[in-house]
Amino acid sequence: MRATATALxxxxxxxxxxxxxxxxAGGHPAWGWLSAFAEAAMVGGLADWFAVTxxxxxxxxxxIPHTAIIPxxxxxxxxxxxxxxxxxxxxxxxxxxxxxxxxxxRMLGEFLQRPRAERGAGLRxxxxxxxxxxxxxxxxxxxxxQVRHVLAKQAxxxxxxxxxxxxxxxxxxxxxxxxxxxxxxxxLGGVLEGNEALVRRMVSDRAGSVxxxxxxxxKLGSSVVDGLYRMLAELLIDPDHPxxxxxxxxxxxxxxxxxxxxxxxxxxxxxxxxxxANPAAAEWWMGVWERLRTGLxxxxxxxxxxxxxxxxxxxxxxxxxEDPRLQLQVNRFARRxxxxxxxxxxxxxxxxxxxxxxxxDANTVTAxxxxxxxxxxxxxxxNGTLVGGLVGLTLHAITQAL
Numbered sequence: 517m518r519a520t521a522t523a524l525x526x527x528x529x530x531x532x533x534x535x536x537x538x539x540x541a542g543g544h545p546a547w548g549w550l551s552a553f554a555e556a557a558m559v560g561g562l563a564d565w566f567a568v569t570x571x572x573x574x575x576x577x578x579x580i581p582h583t584a585i586i587p588x589x590x591x592x593x594x595x596x597x598x599x600x601x602x603x604x605x606x607x608x609x610x611x612x613x614x615x616x617x618x619x620x621x622r623m624l625g626e627f628l629q630r631p632r633a634e635r636g637a638g639l640r641x642x643x644x645x646x647x648x649x650x651x652x653x654x655x656x657x658x659x660x661x662q663v664r665h666v667l668a669k670q671a672x673x674x675x676x677x678x679x680x681x682x683x684x685x686x687x688x689x690x691x692x693x694x695x696x697x698x699x700x701x702x703x704l705g706g707v708l709e710g711n712e713a714l715v716r717r718m719v720s721d722r723a724g725s726v727x728x729x730x731x732x733x734x735k736l737g738s739s740v741v742d743g744l745y746r747m748l749a750e751l752l753i754d755p756d757h758p759x760x761x762x763x764x765x766x767x768x769x770x771x772x773x774x775x776x777x778x779x780x781x782x783x784x785x786x787x788x789x790x791x792x793a794n795p796a797a798a799e800w801w802m803g804v805w806e807r808l809r810t811g812l813x814x815x816x817x818x819x820x821x822x823x824x825x826x827x828x829x830x831x832x833x834x835x836x837x838e839d840p841r842l843q844l845q846v847n848r849f850a851r852r853x854x855x856x857x858x859x860x861x862x863x864x865x866x867x868x869x870x871x872x873x874x875x876x877d878a879n880t881v882t883a884x885x886x887x888x889x890x891x892x893x894x895x896x897x898x899n900g901t902l903v904g905g906l907v908g909l910t911l912h913a914i915t916q917a918l
Contacts, residue, residue, distance in 0.1 A: 517894035524901050525561040528554045552912035553905040560904015564897045572882045586885055587878035594873035598866040606862035608855045615854060621836045621846035628833025648813045660805040667801075668792050677784040681774025688767055697763065698752060705748045708741070715741055 532554035538547040569575045570583040586593065604610065687693045708715070716738070751757050773780040791797055835842055873881065886893065 517891045521561075521565075521894040521897035521901070524898055525558065525565065528557040528561060528901060528905070532558055549909060549912060552908045554908075556908020556911070557901045557905030560907070561897060561901035563904070564900030568893050568896055572886050584878075587882055590876070590878060590881045591874050593881070594870045597873065598870035601869060602862060602866040606858050606865060608858050608862075611854050611858050612851060615847075615851045619843060619847060620850050621843040624846075625833040625836025625838075625843075629830055629837065652813060656806060656809060657802075660802050660809075663805060664798060664801045671788070671792060675781070675785065676788055677774045677781040680784070681771045681776075684767065684774065685771035688764060688771060693764075693767065694755065697760070701748055701752045705745070705752075708744055708748070712741055715744075 532551060535547045535551035535554055538544075539551050566575050570580070571585050573587070574580060574583050684693075747759075751759060754760075770780075774784065836846065876884075
C-alpha cells in the first residue's frame with residue numbers, strides 16, 4: 517500500500533508535467549483541466565505524506581519541529597495507554613457492570629455440549645499437549661510438595677467439626693445411618709465367626725482355676741459366643757432394638773457436640789492437625805499425587821482415550837445449561853473472581869503495560885504502532901491525492917467561470 521500511494525503521487529507528477537507542457541504548446545483546453553487536477557493532487561498527496569510520516573519519523577530525515585511525534589512521546593503514550601486501560605477496563609465497577617446480566621455459566625455449558633469437532637479439536641489437543649508438557653517439565657517432587665502445602669494450609673483454615681456435626685445430624689434425622697449400622701453389625705458377625713476360638717480362649721484364660729478344673733470354662737465360652745451371636749441377630753432383625761436407640765442417642769449427642777461443644781471441636785481440630793503433620797500423611801499424598809499426575813499425562817497424550825472426558829464435559833455442560841441454581845453460583849463466583857482480580861492486580865497489569873512500552877526503543881514503538889494501524893495510513897495518502905485533485909478541478913472551474 518505504501519508503494520501504491522507513492523506510485524499514485526509519482527503518476528500525478530508525471531501527469532502534471534505532461535499537461536503543463538501540452539497546455540503551453542497550445543493544445544486542447546482539456547489539458548488545462550488535467551494540469552489543475554494533477555497539480556492539486558500532488559499538493560494533497562505531498563501534504564498527507566508529510567503528515568503521515570511526521571507521526572512516526574522525521575520526513576527525509578530532517579529534524580523539522582513537531583515531527584517524529586510518536587518516538588518523541590513514547591513514554592507519555594505508554595502512560596496514556598495504561599491509564600486508558602485502567603479507567604475503561606480494569607476497575608471493579610466497570611467489570612461488575614460488564615458482567616451484570618451476563619450468564620457465562622450457560623454459555624460455557626452450551627459450548628461444552630457441542631461435539632468435539634465443533635469445540636475445536638485443535639484447541640483441545642493444544643491445551644492437552646500443553647498440560648502434558650507442563651506436568652512433565654516440572655519437578656514432580658517439588659510440585660507435589662507445593663500442592664500438598666497449599667492443600668494443608670487450606671485444610672488448616674477449614675474447621676471440620678461443624679461440617680461433620682451437621683452432616684452426621686442430617687444423616688441421623690433422615691435415618692440414612694441405619695444401612696451403615698446394619699453393615700457394621702454384619703461385619704461384627706463375620707469377625708466373631710472368624711475368631712470364635714480366640715473368644716473361647718479369652719473366656720477360659722479369665723476363668724478361675726476351679727471353673728477350668730470342672731470343665732465349665734468351655735460351656736461358659738460357648739454361652740458367651742452364643743450370646744454375642746444372638747445379640748447381633750436381634751440387632752440386625754429388630755430396627756427398634758434398645759441398643760440401637762442408645763447408639764442413635766449417642767450419635768445425636770456427638771453431632772450436637774461437634775457443632776456446639778468447644779471441647780469436642782478442639783479435639784477434632786487437634787486430631788486434624790496431627791494428621792496433617794504426620795509424615796505418613798505426606799507420603800500418602802505424594803503417592804496419590806504421582807498417580808494423578810501420570811494419569812493426567814496419559815490422558816492428555818492419548819487422543820483416542822478421550823471418550824470418557826468428552827462424556828464428562830458434555831454432562832457438565834448439560835448441568836450448567838439446565839440448572840439455574842448452579843448457573844447462579846458459577847456466575848457469582850465468576851463475577852467475584854473478575855472483580856477481585858481487577859482490584860488486586862489491576863494496578864500491576866497497568867504498570868506492566870506502561871513499563872513494557874517504555875522499555876521499547878523508539879523504532880520498536882514506531883514499527884508496532886504503524887503496523888497496528890496498517891493499510892489505513894496509506895489510504896490517507898491515496899485519499900489526500902485524489903481529494904486534492906478534485907479540489908484543484910473545483911478551483912479551476914471557479915477561475916474559468918470568473
